Amino acid sequence: MIRIELLLFAQLKEAFAAERLSRGVREGTTVERVAAELLKEVPDPAIARLPLMFAVNEQYVAADYRLSDGDCLALITPFAGG
Amino acid sequence: MIRIELLLFAQLKEAFAAERLSRGVREGTTVERVAAELLKEVPDPAIARLPLMFAVNEQYVAADYRLSDGDCLALITPFAGG
Amino acid sequence: MFITDEPIIVDDTVARARDTRNGALVTFEGVVRREDHGRRVTGIYYDCYRALAERELERIVEDVRTRFTVSVVDVRHRIGEVAAGETSLLVIVTAPHRKAAFDACQAVIDDIKKCVPIWKKERYADHRAKWLSPQDAPRKEA
Amino acid sequence: MFITDEPIIVDDTVARARDTRNGALVTFEGVVRREDHGRRVTGIYYDCYRALAERELERIVEDVRTRFTVSVVDVRHRIGEVAAGETSLLVIVTAPHRKAAFDACQAVIDDIKKCVPIWKKERYADHRAKWLSPQDAPRKEA
Numbered sequence: 001m002i003r004i005e006l007l008l009f010a011q012l013k014e015a016f017a018a019e020r021l022s023r024g025v026r027e028g029t030t031v032e033r034v035a036a037e038l039l040k041e042v043p044d045p046a047i048a049r050l051p052l053m054f055a056v057n058e059q060y061v062a063a064d065y066r067l068s069d070g071d072c073l074a075l076i077t078p079f080a081g082g
Numbered sequence: 083m084i085r086i087e088l089l090l091f092a093q094l095k096e097a098f099a100a101e102r103l104s105r106g107v108r109e110g111t112t113v114e115r116v117a118a119e120l121l122k123e124v125p126d127p128a129i130a131r132l133p134l135m136f137a138v139n140e141q142y143v144a145a146d147y148r149l150s151d152g153d154c155l156a157l158i159t160p161f162a163g164g
Numbered sequence: 165m166f167i168t169d170e171p172i173i174v175d176d177t178v179a180r181a182r183d184t185r186n187g188a189l190v191t192f193e194g195v196v197r198r199e200d201h202g203r204r205v206t207g208i209y210y211d212c213y214r215a216l217a218e219r220e221l222e223r224i225v226e227d228v229r230t231r232f233t234v235s236v237v238d239v240r241h242r243i244g245e246v247a248a249g250e251t252s253l254l255v256i257v258t259a260p261h262r263k264a265a266f267d268a269c270q271a272v273i274d275d276i277k278k279c280v281p282i283w284k285k286e287r288y289a290d291h292r293a294k295w296l297s298p299q300d301a302p303r304k305e306a
Numbered sequence: 307m308f309i310t311d312e313p314i315i316v317d318d319t320v321a322r323a324r325d326t327r328n329g330a331l332v333t334f335e336g337v338v339r340r341e342d343h344g345r346r347v348t349g350i351y352y353d354c355y356r357a358l359a360e361r362e363l364e365r366i367v368e369d370v371r372t373r374f375t376v377s378v379v380d381v382r383h384r385i386g387e388v389a390a391g392e393t394s395l396l397v398i399v400t401a402p403h404r405k406a407a408f409d410a411c412q413a414v415i416d417d418i419k420k421c422v423p424i425w426k427k428e429r430y431a432d433h434r435a436k437w438l439s440p441q442d443a444p445r446k447e448a
Contacts, residue, residue: 010283011213011295055281059216074213074281078300081210081241081282082194082253082273090355092425108309130404137423140357156355156423163352163383163424164336164395164415175317184340184391190406193325193331249326262334266412269332273404 002069084151194253204289336395346431
């Protein structure tokens with residue numbers, strides 16, 4: 001088991017009433033897998049089914065990126081800045 | 083014979099050392115013809131051969147526009163504002 | 165720093181970008197509209213993944229500087245609560261010639277929309293609010 | 307009046323164009339460059355057929371307002387002697403969405419180049435001067 005930190009924004013921040021979560025996961029778990037597990041806890045399907053992008057340690061990564069101990073994973077719902 | 087007023091700008095203003103000229107021409111003379119006659123007085127061929135646009139009484143007109151008494155004809159050399 | 169919690173002082177930021185080497189200065193201001201699809205908007209709350217947003221903006225500015233013949237490329241994006249009528253985004257580009265300035269300015273905005281993690285929650289006069297998705301934007305715009 | 311002999315006060319003119327109905331404000335400033343094709347430029351003298359230039363600018367603004375979904379379209383063109391580093395042209399467009407604002411702003415400039423009788427005489431540091439022709443401008447630019 002490794003420890004990772006999760007960063008939440010916008011709808012997910014509201015859904016979890018938190019902007020950071022800490023989780024234990026199996027070493028090498030993909031970011032996609034972590035997100036899928038986490039989103040099971042979100043009752044609103046409109047939020048749980050949002051397509052996600054991922055960033056680890058402030059860099060975008062692909063869905064199959066495998067996590068290491070201490071990684072900081074951001075779950076990025078569709079955004080529309082400007 | 084009718085009287086027309088000529089407006090000169092940029093190179094032509096400098097060539098004639100004047101921004102306005104008054105000329106007598108035959109009624110119905112085209113603006114192109116008036117310009118051709120006038121440009122014979124310009125010694126510098128680089129200026130005399132500049133392509134021209136024409137405006138009469140503050141409106142662009144075609145080269146074959148025929149002049150009436152009191153018309154104000156502007157000879158417009160290529161410009162590049164901005 | 166491209167991201168700020170404070171109001172964007174447009175005049176000062178533009179003044180710093182002006183210089184006599186460049187013939188063209190193009191600026192874009194994104195302003196929070198008072199109305200959206202017929203609903204009265206009081207403001208927008210901008211959430212932001214600040215560390216990644218700063219990195220991405222730095223990358224975007226560098227990238228545009230290599231793709232276009234431009235000189236100054238500067239960006240300010242305000243986050244937090246922004247009232248209707250206030251400026252949320254300022255992009256400034258100077259260049260020797262105008263085509264490059266316009267193209268680069270638009271490229272910066274396109275890239276911001278695609279890559280900079282900033283979320284908008286629109287607040288309405290009836291006290292409701294809604295997170296906007298990219299689909300809420302007009303096609304190829306907003 | 308779009309044509310002025312006085313310095314263009316950019317900030318004030320832009321401030322008057324801002325309004326909360328519009329999400330996008332695009333400005334273009336044409337600035338007299340200090341160098342052109344390697345020659346040191348001290349300034350540009352702008353000659354102008356003022357009556358026709360005002361009419362044409364009015365027509366251009368009206369035309370752009372009908373072709374694009376825009377709100378404010380404003381133009382200031384300075385004439386007479388303009389020193390290097392000073393603003394000769396200011397175009398401001400506001401619109402609900404940015405694409406229209408950028409397109410309209412560029413259309414105004416394109417039309418100015420084509421239709422507004424304003425001539426530039428570039429003054430160089432060696433006290434020479436030269437009337438510029440449209441061919442002196444970079445292709446599709448300047």
